[in-house]
Amino acid sequence: MITAAQMRAARALLGIDQKTLASLSGVSVPTIQRMEASSGNVRGVVESLTKVVEALEAAGVELIGDGAASPDGGRGVRLKASTVRN
Secondary structure (H helix, E strand, O other), X not given: OOEXXXXXXXXXXXXXXXXXXXXXXXXXXXXXHHHHHOOOEOOOOHHHHHHHHHHHHHOOOOOOOOOOOOOOOOXXXXXXXXXXXX
């Protein structure tokens, strides 16, 4: 659904910290911290993850999956497929 790197990048694009994202999504700061500490795809309770994704999208971030187009345009960040990921 979303990777930890996408989540951190989305916050950076919005210029918000973990506390603000927690407030916008209705989840706790430790939950945001655990999600962002995940390696690869974010792990956690699906309901909490859904709240975070919806909050990011409501704030103006479009989450783009591997190989997906971005039909709405706008600014964004995407890793190239050949990039080595941690």
